[in-house]
Amino acid sequence: MVYVAQSHSHLIHDANPDWQAWLTSIAEGRREEELVLLHRSLAFAEAFYAGKSVAGGVGLMQHTLGTAAIVASMHLDHEAIAAAVLHAVPDCDATGLARIVEAFGPAVAQLVDGVARMGQIREYPTADDASAGKGEQMEGLRKMLLAMVEDIRVVLIKLAKRTQTMRALVLVDEKTRHDMARETQDIFAPLASRLGVWQIKWELEDLSFRYLEPELYKKIAQLLDERRVDRERYIQEVLSQLKDELARNGVHAEVNGRPKHIYSIYRKMKRKKVDFSEVYDVRAVRVLVEDLKDCYTALGVVHSIWQPIPGEFDDYIAHPKGNFYRSLHTAVIGPEDKALEVQIRTDEMHQHAEMGVAAHWRYKEGGKQDARFGKKIAWLRQILEWKEDIHDAGDLMERFKTELFHDTVYVLTPQGKVVSLTAEATPLDFAYHIHTDLGHRCRGAKVDGNIMPLNHRLQNGQRVEILAAKEGGPSRDWLNPVLGYIKSPRARAKIRHWFKYQHYQEDAGRGREMLEREAHRLGVELPPLDKLARTFSFTRPEDFLAALGRGNVTLRQIAVLLREPGEVRGPSTAPQRAAAPRHSGG
Structure with missing residues (x-):
């Protein structure tokens, strides 16, 4: 089967002129039947999107094409790209999802539906900056969003959609701009970080920071005194020189780097309480070597090329951080007399840092460590890394469908606080989780505004309200496992304790x-x-x-x-x- 873009020229030529550039940009490496599906998705969506726009006046079709282009840049399959094109159809027509099932099959429709369900995040109130427990609340929301989807591609489409929205945020009113930027910084940028989608993470962070702290953003941008393109060019020159010198000294290494982004520079200044002039990793490269001795050989090579900055060398190999993070960090005066940070580690150390207990997001966010959740995130990252090596779409789809988060259900209190419960938990489990006395007095429950039996199985994202008597105690029926009122051992123990001490x-x-x-x-x-x-x-x-x-x-x-x-x-x-x-x- 032919995979080159030229074989699809007739499809692109026959397309609407407004779509031709977009189809050309994503055509390379795709089979003809995949491009046929994408062409059909464009025609199908246009019938719904014609004359409609998103906030700021951007045409809905233009917005979805931008979203789909970002999805394509993440090397996702044609079904995910088609779902990105079609994701707004259910918002335009109540029968939209059913028509997508009929036209494109259940696989694409499930992705579209998943994106819509993730959209419920807009309805969840979040904690104010000054309120206690904001970090815990945001972490709960992130976990709930991951648990709400059965296919991780849904999360990636949602991240692409949010990125496209943020790019056009300058066109909306100030309040909407601020609220969207805050939500992006609190929820979506950390999600991208967890999944290792770094380019999306950096862009979301920078755009959020730009709208939340415009003066600080401009100040740091001016201090950088370089355009991003210039910074990236500088890093490429550094990589080329360093690779040559390492090879000349017999060190087999993978060398990569990226310019420090504006928000990460701000975070470092704030965390270390230093001025911009003292941030030496504005430009940074990473060297991955095969074994331990090569780490120190590579360090010697770096210091022989560029002058080290006094006091800016850290040996986290000899003295690992508390989370067992291991690496060599040094700062030098690089080409053009600009400060440059170099990190050196083995492949094993790198895998441990990215996938293990020293995961990048835990180090950066400084939050509580949840080992079980961290292992799930590590697995998802592996899936994302494998996606470019898996050519069978069916196999890829099965790998993306995950049961990882199905041991926990995340629901909301009426005030919007996220509560994590054992899978298949009931409203009674929820009541006892909130407070023992509330569980004892529970007489009914509303789930998403509807009265439900106390043995109803809760689903991710549902809002639960407990209807309680002023006084009273539990029923012995609640302890009967056949009736299914209680799933949590903790709630069961509280009920037994009540009966034991009721007299x-x-x-x-x-x-x-x-x-x-x-x-x-x-x-x-x-x-x-x-x-x-x-x-x-x-x-x-x-x-x-x-x-x-x-x-x-x-x-x-x-x-x-x-x-x-x-x-x-x-x-x-x-x-x-x-x-x-x-x-x-x-």
Whole structure:
């Protein structure tokens, strides 16, 4: 089968003139039947998009073509590109999704539907900057978004859509611009970082920063005093010189680099509390070598080419960071007398940094480490790295469909806070997660505004509201596994605990009566209750009396102590742990 773009020239020539440049840009390496599908998706979408525009007045067709071009640049398959073209159809017509199924099949339609469901993020209120727990809330939203989709291509299409929107954000009003930029910085740029889609991540961060902190953005851009193209040219020259010198010294290495982006420069200045002049990795390159000794050989080569900057060498190989990150970092005066950072590590160290416990996003964000979630992200990154090596579309689709996040369900409180629960959790599990007392008083639940039974299985992204009585307790039916009211062991334990102690006051009263009768029978004076309680290892007298009333502490133990008052002096006598038969006294 022919894969060169020239074989598709008749398809491009016959296309709408407005589409020809776009089809040409994505045609290389695609089979004819794939381009036929993309051509059909354009014609299908145009019927819905004609005369419509997005915020800022950009034509809807132009917006979706831009989104699809970004998807193509990520080397995704033709189905993902077609879904990017068609993603706005359901917004234009209530029957749009059904018509996509009919015209393009379920695979493309599922991608379009997934993008629409991810769009629900706009409805989720987020925490203010000053509010406590904002980072935890944002992390919950990111996890929920990943869990809401069964195909990771949906997330990539959504990231492409957001990138295209951000490029045109200058055309919208200031409030919309600020809100979109904040949401992008909080949710979508970190998602791109997690998945290792670096080019998207950098662009989203820079664009968000530009609209959120316009003066700071301009100041740093001016301090750079270079256009991005010039910075990229500089890095390419550095790479060429460094590769030649390493090869001349017998070091087999992979050398790559990128100019530091404006937002990452700002983050470093803020994190280290330094001025721009002290940020030495505005331009940075990374050297990957085969073994440990080559790391130090490569370091010697770097220092022989360019003058090291004093105090800017860190040996994280000899002294790893707390998260086991290992690498050599040095800063030098590079070509044109410009500061340059060089990172040197082995391939194994690099894999550990990118995929292991020292994952790039954890280091950069400085958030809590979730090892289980980190492993899932590492797997998704591997899938994304393999996509260029997998030529079978069916195999690729199956690899992209993931069950990784199906052990947890993410739902929302009425206030928009994300709550993570065990998969197949119910509204009762949700209630007990929020507060034990709310679980005990739960009598009903609304899910997305609809009354649902308490054994309803919750789905990702649903909003849950608990209907509770002013007082009351749980039902014993909730503990019946056949009825399916409870999935969480924690909630089940709370219910059992309630039944175990629901007669606490009654038991304590009974224990007091038993104690007084026993003292009267023996003809002795009762010692202070707090001392008696401590003798049996209870901190509260009421707990001791309740244990006596339930039979956990026996009258025989009490009689021994009361006959020998000197024994009531400390926790020398432990209560029996097994429940003893209750006595009526006397």
